[in-house]
Amino acid sequence: MKYVFQFGIVWDHLPQLLAGAWLTIRLSLGAFALGFVIAMLLAFLRTAGPRPFRAGIGAYVEFIRNTPFLVQLFIIYFSLPAIGIRFEATTAALLGMSLNFSGYATEIVRSGIEAVPRSQIEAGYSLGFTRLQIFRHIIVFPALRTVYPALASQFVLLMLGSSIVAAISAEELTAITNTLQSTTFRAFEFYFVATGLYLLMAVGARLLLHAIYWAVFERARPGEWGWSR
Amino acid sequence: MGLVTMSRDFEWPEFLFLLGALRWTVVLSLIAFVGGGLGGLVLAIARTSSHAILRWLAATYIGVMQGTPVLMQLFLAYYGLAVLTGIRIDPWPAVTLAFTMYAAAFLGEIWRGAIQAIPRQQWEAAAAIPLAPTAQLRHVILPQAFRIAIPPTVGFLVQLIKGTSIASIIGFVELTRAG
Numbered sequence: 001m002k003y004v005f006q007f008g009i010v011w012d013h014l015p016q017l018l019a020g021a022w023l024t025i026r027l028s029l030g031a032f033a034l035g036f037v038i039a040m041l042l043a044f045l046r047t048a049g050p051r052p053f054r055a056g057i058g059a060y061v062e063f064i065r066n067t068p069f070l071v072q073l074f075i076i077y078f079s080l081p082a083i084g085i086r087f088e089a090t091t092a093a094l095l096g097m098s099l100n101f102s103g104y105a106t107e108i109v110r111s112g113i114e115a116v117p118r119s120q121i122e123a124g125y126s127l128g129f130t131r132l133q134i135f136r137h138i139i140v141f142p143a144l145r146t147v148y149p150a151l152a153s154q155f156v157l158l159m160l161g162s163s164i165v166a167a168i169s170a171e172e173l174t175a176i177t178n179t180l181q182s183t184t185f186r187a188f189e190f191y192f193v194a195t196g197l198y199l200l201m202a203v204g205a206r207l208l209l210h211a212i213y214w215a216v217f218e219r220a221r222p223g224e225w226g227w228s229r
Numbered sequence: 230m231g232l233v234t235m236s237r238d239f240e241w242p243e244f245l246f247l248l249g250a251l252r253w254t255v256v257l258s259l260i261a262f263v264g265g266g267l268g269g270l271v272l273a274i275a276r277t278s279s280h281a282i283l284r285w286l287a288a289t290y291i292g293v294m295q296g297t298p299v300l301m302q303l304f305l306a307y308y309g310l311a312v313l314t315g316i317r318i319d320p321w322p323a324v325t326l327a328f329t330m331y332a333a334a335f336l337g338e339i340w341r342g343a344i345q346a347i348p349r350q351q352w353e354a355a356a357a358i359p360l361a362p363t364a365q366l367r368h369v370i371l372p373q374a375f376r377i378a379i380p381p382t383v384g385f386l387v388q389l390i391k392g393t394s395i396a397s398i399i400g401f402v403e404l405t406r407a408g
Contacts, residue, residue, distance in 0.1 A: 003315065070397070071394060163301060164298075187308040199293060199297050
């Protein structure tokens, strides 16, 4: 092995890599927020909406969960323009990530909703609550608490999966790394450092999500949501 | 239809071409699943062993593989092999190596959960018969853990098959690339 590693050149381009990492973080947070809102809506309709809605949402979830993310991106970025819908690369990436996340999150939230004891929902009906009120006041909080770990690891998967949007030229960490390695011919070093950055972001996200869980659910006001500390 | 005037029509030859490329998706998934299964078994046993160093090594490996994108692992395998051998190789060995190592980490973690789901008393009962530690694992624990592990393993297999689409990015011609 006669290869000489040169990490100095990576150090010189670190600001660009960090800019890429920042876009990765923004895309992930944006897709999480957007996807989560879609997922809450879909999960509500899936469990309490009219029957045709339930079937439609089920089909949507199955489609998202059983096709590769890369193919979904290609459909948004390369196939939709054929029927006149065009997106910029970053917008397409955000849209693809949001829709992909919403598919998985819908299924996760649905399982949390179904884990809420039936008797609590019946208690809501007997108080004269509407379906939306039951969802809002009885189901949401305990359901989210149950599925929080699953949602958190899905967020990490979303962030790691965002490397794939480089394939449609969204300028996040992977795309920047691709560009830099092809101009400097130091492929291994650049990918090595970029991988390290992803690892840092993943570990950071896990710690942060853990702290959020503690702040939102563990430190809950005693009695307010019907569970003790 | 005249909807997309610039591209050619999608007819039987094109469909058959995609079908042919599907073969590489299947082959890559199979190799990664079998190789990753072997590696995953070793990792799962190391993760549940009584040696602290083995446990730590396996946990670190799994943590790194689960905390980095598959695409990055692919690039590192591709350029890493090139660095090691000094020649530019074709993507095929790099892709299979990366997906095998990726599958090993995830399967190892899934199967660790399955092994740890077996009640402690099963180990104690097996030790009381008495079976040697390896025999306890082989004849008592693993057969039970196997049943628990099937649903999540199938779930991961779906992820793996979909994940192989990423190989197209580093120039490996499977179903997505061919399309």
